[in-house]
Amino acid sequence: MKLSQRILGIEPSATLAVDAKAKELQSQGKNVISFGTGEPDFVSPPAAFDYARRAMEEGRTHYPPTPGIPALRQEISSYYKRRFDLDVAPEQIVVGCGAKPMIYETLAAIVDAGDEVILLSPTWVSYIEQIRLVDGKVVVVDTEKTNFQPDLSAVEQAITPRTAAILINSPSNPTGVMYDAETLRSLGVLAVKHDLWFIWDEIYEQLVYGENRHWHPLQLMPELAERLVTINGVSKSYAMTGWRIGYALGPKEIMSKINAFQSHLTSGATSVAQWAALGAMRESEADKQKMHEAFQARRTLICGLLAAMPLVSFPEPQGAFYVFVNIKNCIGKSYKGQLLKDDIDFCAVLLEAELVAVVPGSAFLAPGYLRFSYAASEEAIREGMTRLRRFLEQIT
Numbered sequence: 011m012k013l014s015q016r017i018l019g020i021e022p023s024a025t026l027a028v029d030a031k032a033k034e035l036q037s038q039g040k041n042v043i044s045f046g047t048g049e050p051d052f053v054s055p056p057a058a059f060d061y062a063r064r065a066m067e068e069g070r071t072h073y074p075p076t077p078g079i080p081a082l083r084q085e086i087s088s089y090y091k092r093r094f095d096l097d098v099a100p101e102q103i104v105v106g107c108g109a110k111p112m113i114y115e116t117l118a119a120i121v122d123a124g125d126e127v128i129l130l131s132p133t134w135v136s137y138i139e140q141i142r143l144v145d146g147k148v149v150v151v152d153t154e155k156t157n158f159q160p161d162l163s164a165v166e167q168a169i170t171p172r173t174a175a176i177l178i179n180s181p182s183n184p185t186g187v188m189y190d191a192e193t194l195r196s197l198g199v200l201a202v203k204h205d206l207w208f209i210w211d212e213i214y215e216q217l218v219y220g221e222n223r224h225w226h227p228l229q230l231m232p233e234l235a236e237r238l239v240t241i242n243g244v245s246k247s248y249a250m251t252g253w254r255i256g257y258a259l260g261p262k263e264i265m266s267k268i269n270a271f272q273s274h275l276t277s278g279a280t281s282v283a284q285w286a287a288l289g290a291m292r293e294s295e296a297d298k299q300k301m302h303e304a305f306q307a308r309r310t311l312i313c314g315l316l317a318a319m320p321l322v323s324f325p326e327p328q329g330a331f332y333v334f335v336n337i338k339n340c341i342g343k344s345y346k347g348q349l350l351k352d353d354i355d356f357c358a359v360l361l362e363a364e365l366v367a368v369v370p371g372s373a374f375l376a377p378g379y380l381r382f383s384y385a386a387s388e389e390a391i392r393e394g395m396t397r398l399r400r401f402l403e404q405i406t
């Protein structure tokens with residue numbers, strides 16, 4: 011039977027594919043160390059369970075209001091006040107089934123067929139496919155040669171009369187780098203000058219390390235308010251990936267359209283999961299802090315071990331839980347007679363030889379790199395890095 015061109019053009023998520031492969035090998039009894047997955051390995055905070063349990067007991071199992079339960083929208087509004095001193099009315103917030111669908115719904119609200127959306131590469135896999143799913147055109151501005159920071163003149167050159175939006179993610183998946191205040195302001199100036207939407211995905215904003223500071227663009231440029239849609243959620247900061255709760259916030263007009271779209275798509279996010287997210291956001295500051303400390307320690311550990319290895323280099327991650335490692339010195343060489351033609355080959359041979367799973371940079375439009383997620387225990391990081399070192403030492 012015929013399938014649509016739209017769906018035939020879609021590539022499955024490479025990060026989820028690596029994870030599935032690692033799990034398959036694990037189920038065969040193989041001792042795989044996976045750096046593939048982009049999810050915290052912690053249990054969700056107790057308050058999430060408490061609120062979810064109570065919601066079930068109280069019978070909160072019917073359709074929720076499509077844009078989200080009022081208490082959660084109010085909590086998100088309060089959070090943006092506390093965190094960034096921003097006034098965001100609950101009517102400017104739509105809660106959905108994860109940040110991922112909120113990005114999709116936002117794109118659907120902005121992009122007409124053939125409209126262009128600018129991404130900075132390396133870029134997260136799902137942006138590319140989602141833009142295609144709304145019949146938009148992906149326009150990529152590469153940041154590899156500028157230390158993964160955008161070259162603003164290159165961004166401006168990429169803007170055409172068909173550009174509808176620029177989609178920015180900081181801290182970045184996959185590089186872990188962040189954009190500083192100056193860079194954000196300059197991107198904001200471009201958005202205003204060329205009348206573009208500014209889609210701002212800050213899903214990792216609470217996972218920032220050391221002296222680095224995460225800015226919300228509206229703190230720097232309040233005049234962006236009419237064109238800025240923010241994406242956030244509880245998946246990463248609260249170890250709540252499976253509950254599937256994310257949200258978008260922006261000007262009332264677009265948010266009411268996003269809500270209308272959502273009303274036909276999912277009828278809103280799972281009621282019990284919304285209560286769980288509320289519990290986490292209200293009452294798990296200490297749990298969040300503990301997870302943050304663990305990530306910080308893991309980051310120090312993995313960066314220290316990687317820095318001592320031959321053939322590889324990487325920018326120190328400032329946020330999120332990824333290290334993006336340059337393996338170009340290995341490409342074209344061999345491991346025990348097996349040619350490492352590119353990063354995809356490298357990952358396949360590494361998995362086969364040492365049972366270490368990582369995601370090839372090609373999945374993020376950055377061939378020649380590997381993304382390591384350090385959302386793994388310190389023990390797994392040590393063992394995985396021992397195996398990686400052994401692998402690298404045998405490349406000739």
Ligand SMILES: Cc1ncc(COP(=O)(O)O)c(C=O)c1O
Nearest residue numbers: 048108109110183213243245256
């Ligand atoms: C940059 C970025 N945005 C959004 C998401 C999606 O988050 P959620 O699990 O809330 O859908 C991810 C998850 O990997 C991500 O890396």
